[in-house]
Each structure stands twice: as structure tokens, then as C-alpha cells.
Amino acid sequence: MRTKVWMALSVLLALTLVLAACQPTAPTPQVIVETVVVEGTPKVVVATPQVTQPAEQRKVLRLAWGPGDIPTIDTALAVDVISIQLIDEMTVGLTRQNEQTAELELAMATDVKTSDDGRTYTFTIKEGVPWVRYNGKEVEQVLDCEGNPRYVTAYDFEYGILRTLNPATASDYAYVLYGIEGAAAYNQGETEDPSTVGVKALDAKTLQITFVEPAVYNLNIAGLWVAHAQPKWIIDGDDCTEGRGERWTETGFYQGYGPFTLKEWVHDSEIAIVKNPFWPGDAVVPSPKIDEVRWKLVDTSGALAEFETGNLDVSGIPSGDLDRILNDPKYADMLRNTYTLGTEFYAFNTTKAPTDDVRVRLALALAVDREALVKNVTKTGEPARWFTHPGVAGAPKPEKFPNLGLTYDPQRAKALLDEYLKEKGLTADQLDITLMFNTSESHKRKAEAVQAMWKETLGINVKLTNQEWKVYLKQRKAGNENIYRGSWVQDYPDANNFLREVFTDNNGTPGAYQDVVNWPVAENAEGMIVYTPGSNPLYDKFVELVKAAARETDPEKRMQLYADAENILVNEAAVVLPLYWYADKVLVSPRVVDTPSITGYDRYEKWDIKS
Incomplete structure (x- = not known):
């Protein structure tokens, strides 16, 4: 029988503060005393004192994201930047990447010990961090069936990892955990026993x-x-909580424990997170100075208009407005350079003609003048000759590999395409090629510029099509077009995250963009990804190189292994066309005190708004 917990009494006790006569009056802290009845037994719960601020004193950071809805804030299901950004503000991992140095720091783990063989890590979990929810008026602690606060434990981390790996969850990013012993076999249904996965809570804090x-x-x-x-209780349910399943992330249901928690999510319009007063701030993840962060879901041009009228605090700059902004002295102190460890690229679908032929893919890649694209269209970023951002560990550095990767070579591009057309008995204008990108004015301008380059150099009339982000992800996975716009921002600053986890078959599951590239794998009758070693020698060599690099401890040798892998990716197999490494300019309101990030993710708990 499900235990019913009824709130019998809620009493507010005002605590009078005695202040010096010359001091301004401070907000009055409030202690919330609740009496709950559990199976007939009254129990008193006293919440941590909170300070209620007048509405006019609240610090609200106003941001924007692109058009279309946020795909998800489900911890197990997120694959894109904005979803991960939100999750990282509302929950905290065992470790956390410093946004300014990219160095790894302990976060929810206060200590970690490594076994002699280097495979087993034992984490001590930070104690006293409660789960919280926004109840429509304020943030409150989540209570268990006995009326006590639910604190984050090692069991919650164990559940989280196993839920991500559970095949029923259908997490597209489960493969990134395949480095954990037994994770691949469990996720792929080879065993239904989660105890075979190398994650175990030894007790509540270990x-x-x-x-x-x-x-x-x-x-x-x-x-x-x-x-x-x-x-687990809000997702699956327990004796006193109704499980919400996939709806657990909706307004009113969501529960987190980070420096912020979900306030409201108005789909296709806006989303807001609110300060969690129960987060015990520390040097790595401090208590927020800002009370609320709110995103409007509008395109960059709309965001800039809102910024210029004072309705937004941060805005990207559409390429068409960049010269105006750069030349206007009133914006001089508002401009920020953002260096993100990420890459903008186009991925080729190698299963759809004519991009199923390496000569066509390479011709298209060599016909793109990336220097001109950055100079005249994006006006930000650095032309990319290979895929992995040079700023991450293990990545080839331009000064050490001046001849690596793609260069603009229209003559060679034309020769490769002519060879293909002669063999097929076709002309360039007969080729049916479509480039798909997610809806965005900047992506449209880039696509149109590249489309013009292909027309001028190769005589190909490439069609353009676009979809809003959430729909685009589904369309990309379906693989009905030849070329897809792609973006990869590091999950952790290592070349392994760019190459092995994006483009290789990881124990039977494709990498993040292998659903597009699909260069060596196929699906069997059961829908499982299969690959027979030897059926694609280039792929075999690529996998051999990135696996060897993962084990290599000598930095110079490791960099050479990744350089060799990059050459296969962009030249020999030509499955990817890197466009530029990220470096953008944004506008930040003078009222905002920000901490710039190089990781692609901001830490809003470290930001402030001037009074």
C-alpha cells in the first residue's frame, strides 16, 4: 500500500535581526517548520533558513538560445550543448571541468583513490547535499517517505550511471561510458544483470x-x-512518490541538487533556472550570486535586437551585424572573445550517392575556401585543417604539423570530380546533393557561402534544407541527405573525445556522428550495429591509431598517432569536412560580471550582476 504523506501544518517564524542604527535593513530570514504525518506518526521538519528578497532586488540573468525547443534536460538523454549546460547547472558530477583552465577538479567527490592497476577509482561523496525542487513559489528540500530530506548519495550516482546504460532508457550517449567495465555488454542487452557493470555504491558516501x-x-x-x-524515486516511483517516468523533467516535477534548479520550462518559448539556497557552495562550485537565469528561445538576430533594447544581458552577434558592432565605440567595453574547444564541420553520408564515393567527398572538401569563409562570412573562428581542436590534450598542433589536413585546392577538387563524372557518364549539374543544417541565420549564411563555392569550382548545384534543432537531430539520424552540418564541443579536453568517441564503432555502438558518416558499419536484421574487421581497411587503421593513442603516455608519440588518424578522417577516407575551430565574439551587458569560458560551457554560479 502506497504510504500517503499529508502536510498538517506550515508555520512561518519571523526571526528579528538586531542591527546597528546606521545599517540598512536586511531581508528577514524565515524558518519553515512543517509537520508531516507518516503512517499516523507526526514528525516535525525544520528547513534550512532562507532569505526572502524583495522582487526588485532579485538578480536575473537574461540569455538567449536559438529557435526551437530545448531537446531535453534528462541527465541520461542529453546530447547537445544547451541541454548539457542546463544539466550541469542543476546537478554536479563527481568531477567538474574548470571553465577557464579546462583542468579537472573534484566536485561532488571530496576524495578519490586509484587502484594499483589504474583501473578502479574509489570516490568519497560530499555529504549533506539535499535534493531540491521548485514548488511554484520557492525552492524546497525533497523529503523521503519518513519526512526527512533526501540527500545525494553514492547510490544515486550508481543509479544514474546504470539508468543511462539501461537499454530501456535509450540513451544516445551511453556509449561514452563504455570505458566502464561491463557497460557495453549491459547497454547492448548481452546481459540484463546491472551488477555486471563496474559501478557499485559501497555505502552512502563511497x-x-x-x-x-x-x-x-x-x-x-x-x-x-x-x-x-x-x-530514482521521481523517475521510477517509491512507496510515497509517484514515478513520473519521462515526464520527471517537466516544471513542478524536476528534482536536482546543483547550484541552480529548474524553475519553469515553457516549451518552445523559454526556460528558467533558479538559485538553490541549499547548495553548500565551495571553491569549485560556489553558491550562486545570481538568483535566476532565464533563456529566451530566439535566433541570434532576435537576441541582438533584445540586447540592444536592454531586454537581454548576453547576445551573440550575427555575421551581418559584426562590422557594425565592432566599429561602434559604445560596444567596445561589452565585447568578449570566447574561445571554445570545439569544431564546426560538415559530415558526409557515405551510404547515399554520390557522396558514397570518396572522390566526390574529397572534391567537395577541397573546393571549400575556409580562409575566405572565416574572413568574409563567419568573421570569427580559425580555419580548421583537421577535426580535433588543437587546444585539447593529444591534439596535433598547427606549428608542429604544418602540412597536415585539408587545404583549399580547387584544381585537385575539379580533377577528382571530373574522374568520377567520366566513370559514371554524368555531368556536374546532374548530381543530386543536399546539405541539411539546423535552423539558424548564421548556419544559413555559411551554407549559402559553401554552396556558392561548390557551384563556382565544381559546377554542382547543391540544394539546402533546414529543420529546427530537435527535429534536425531526428532527421540527421535518419540519414536521408548527403551532407549534415555538425558541431562538436568537447565533453572533456582530450583528443580521444573528438576522434574515438565521435567517429568509431564503440563495442557495437556508433560514435556520436557515426550515424551520419556511417563509413564502416551496417545494421543486421535485429537492428544491431555490426562490423567485420577487414571489410574497411581505412577504418581498421583509424581505430587502431585512436586506441593506441588512448594508451600512449609519451605526449609526442600520442600526438603523432592522432595526426595519422586525422589524415585518414579528412583526406584518405574524407568522411568529414572541418570548417573552423571555434572562437566567437559576444556582447555582455555592463551590468554583468562574467567569467569567460574556453570549454563551451559557462558556470553561471560564478557570475554576478551589479546592483
């Missing part, structure tokens, strides 16, 4: 994770959002 092999990035993986603690 979590043990065992990896398949020692690697420098294992601690990064342990801190990723898909490995954060998740609230």
Missing part, C-alpha cells in the same frame, strides 16, 4: 567505478553529465 583499462581521461568520463546522480 562509490567505486572500475574501468576496462587505465587511461588519462577516465576521471573526466566519471564526471560527465550522463554519470551524474539521478533521482
Whole structure:
């Protein structure tokens, strides 16, 4: 029988503060005393004192994201930047990447010990961090069936990792946890026993994770959002809580424990997170100075208009407005350079003609003048000759590999295409090629510029099509077009995250963009991804290189292995066309005190708004 918990009494006790006569009056702290009845027994719960601020004193940071809805804030299901950004503000991992240095820091883990063989990590979990929810008026602690606050424990982390890996969850990012022992077999349904996965809560404050092999990035993986603690009771239900299933992320249901928690999510319009007064701030993840962060879901041009009228605090700059903004002295102190460890690229569908032929893919890649694209269209970023951002560990550095990767070579591009057309008995204008991108004015301008380059150099009339982000992800996965716009921002700052986890077959599951590239794999009758070694020698060599690089401890040798892998990716197999490495300019209101980030994710708990 489900236990029913009824609130019998809620009493507010005002605490009078005695202040010096010359001091301004401070807001009055409030202690919330609640009496709950559990199976007939009254129990008194006293919440942590909170300060209620007048509405006019609240600090609200006003931001914008692109058009269309946020795909998800489900910890196990997120795959894109805005979803991960929100999750990282509302929950905290065992480890956390510093946004300014990209260095790894302990977060929900206060200590970690590594076994002699380098495979097993034992984490001590921070105690006294409660789960919270926004009840429509304020943030409150979540109570268990006995009326006590639910605190984050090692069991919540164990549940979170296992839920992400559970095949029924259908997490597209589960593969990133395949470095954990037994994770791949469990996620792929080879076993239904979760105890075979190398994650175990030894007690409420001790979590043990065992990896398949020692690697420098294992601690990064342990801190990723898909490995954060998740609230089992609100997802699956328990004796006193109705399980909400996939609806647990909706307004009023969502429960988190980070520096912020969900306030409201108006789908396709806006989303807001509110300060969590119960988060015990520390040097790594401090208590927020800002009371609320609110995103409007509008395009960059709309965001800039809102910024210029004083309705937004931060805005990107559409390429068409960049010169105006840069030349207007009133914006001089508002401009920020943002350097993100990420890459803008186009991915080729190798299963659809004519991009199923490497000569066509390479011709298209060589016909793009990336220097001109950055100079005349994006006006930000650095032309990319290969995929991995040079700022991450292990990545080839331009000064050490001046001849690596793609260069603009229209003559060679024309020769390759002519060879293909002669063999097929076709002319360039007969080729049917479509480039799809997610709806955005900037993506449209880039696509139109590249479309013009292909027309001028190769005589190909490439069609353009677009979809809003959430729909685009589904369309991309369906693989009905030839070329897809792509963006990769590091999950952790290592080349392994760019190459092995994006483009290789990970124990039977494709990498993040392998659903597009699909260069070596196929689906069998049961829908499982299969690959027979030897059926694609280039892919075999690529996998061999990135796996060797993961184990290599000598930095120079490791960099060479990744350089060799990049050459296969962009030249020999030509499955990816890198466009530029990210570096953008944004506008930040003078009232905002921000901490710039190089990781692609901001830490709003460190921001402030001037009074």
C-alpha cells in the first residue's frame, strides 16, 4: 500500500535581526517548520533558513538560445550543448571541468583513490547535499517517505550511471561510458544483470567505478553529465512518490541538487533556472550570486535586437551585424572573445550517392575556401585543417604539423570530380546533393557561402534544407541527405573525445556522428550495429591509431598517432569536412560580471550582476 504523506501544518517564524542604527535593513530570514504525518506518526521538519528578497532586488540573468525547443534536460538523454549546460547547472558530477583552465577538479567527490592497476577509482561523496525542487513559489528540500530530506548519495550516482546504460532508457550517449567495465555488454542487452557493470555504491558516501583499462581521461568520463546522480524515486516511483517516468523533467516535477534548479520550462518559448539556497557552495562550485537565469528561445538576430533594447544581458552577434558592432565605440567595453574547444564541420553520408564515393567527398572538401569563409562570412573562428581542436590534450598542433589536413585546392577538387563524372557518364549539374543544417541565420549564411563555392569550382548545384534543432537531430539520424552540418564541443579536453568517441564503432555502438558518416558499419536484421574487421581497411587503421593513442603516455608519440588518424578522417577516407575551430565574439551587458569560458560551457554560479 502506497504510504500517503499529508502536510498538517506550515508555520512561518519571523526571526528579528538586531542591527546597528546606521545599517540598512536586511531581508528577514524565515524558518519553515512543517509537520508531516507518516503512517499516523507526526514528525516535525525544520528547513534550512532562507532569505526572502524583495522582487526588485532579485538578480536575473537574461540569455538567449536559438529557435526551437530545448531537446531535453534528462541527465541520461542529453546530447547537445544547451541541454548539457542546463544539466550541469542543476546537478554536479563527481568531477567538474574548470571553465577557464579546462583542468579537472573534484566536485561532488571530496576524495578519490586509484587502484594499483589504474583501473578502479574509489570516490568519497560530499555529504549533506539535499535534493531540491521548485514548488511554484520557492525552492524546497525533497523529503523521503519518513519526512526527512533526501540527500545525494553514492547510490544515486550508481543509479544514474546504470539508468543511462539501461537499454530501456535509450540513451544516445551511453556509449561514452563504455570505458566502464561491463557497460557495453549491459547497454547492448548481452546481459540484463546491472551488477555486471563496474559501478557499485559501497555505502552512502563511497562509490567505486572500475574501468576496462587505465587511461588519462577516465576521471573526466566519471564526471560527465550522463554519470551524474539521478533521482530514482521521481523517475521510477517509491512507496510515497509517484514515478513520473519521462515526464520527471517537466516544471513542478524536476528534482536536482546543483547550484541552480529548474524553475519553469515553457516549451518552445523559454526556460528558467533558479538559485538553490541549499547548495553548500565551495571553491569549485560556489553558491550562486545570481538568483535566476532565464533563456529566451530566439535566433541570434532576435537576441541582438533584445540586447540592444536592454531586454537581454548576453547576445551573440550575427555575421551581418559584426562590422557594425565592432566599429561602434559604445560596444567596445561589452565585447568578449570566447574561445571554445570545439569544431564546426560538415559530415558526409557515405551510404547515399554520390557522396558514397570518396572522390566526390574529397572534391567537395577541397573546393571549400575556409580562409575566405572565416574572413568574409563567419568573421570569427580559425580555419580548421583537421577535426580535433588543437587546444585539447593529444591534439596535433598547427606549428608542429604544418602540412597536415585539408587545404583549399580547387584544381585537385575539379580533377577528382571530373574522374568520377567520366566513370559514371554524368555531368556536374546532374548530381543530386543536399546539405541539411539546423535552423539558424548564421548556419544559413555559411551554407549559402559553401554552396556558392561548390557551384563556382565544381559546377554542382547543391540544394539546402533546414529543420529546427530537435527535429534536425531526428532527421540527421535518419540519414536521408548527403551532407549534415555538425558541431562538436568537447565533453572533456582530450583528443580521444573528438576522434574515438565521435567517429568509431564503440563495442557495437556508433560514435556520436557515426550515424551520419556511417563509413564502416551496417545494421543486421535485429537492428544491431555490426562490423567485420577487414571489410574497411581505412577504418581498421583509424581505430587502431585512436586506441593506441588512448594508451600512449609519451605526449609526442600520442600526438603523432592522432595526426595519422586525422589524415585518414579528412583526406584518405574524407568522411568529414572541418570548417573552423571555434572562437566567437559576444556582447555582455555592463551590468554583468562574467567569467569567460574556453570549454563551451559557462558556470553561471560564478557570475554576478551589479546592483
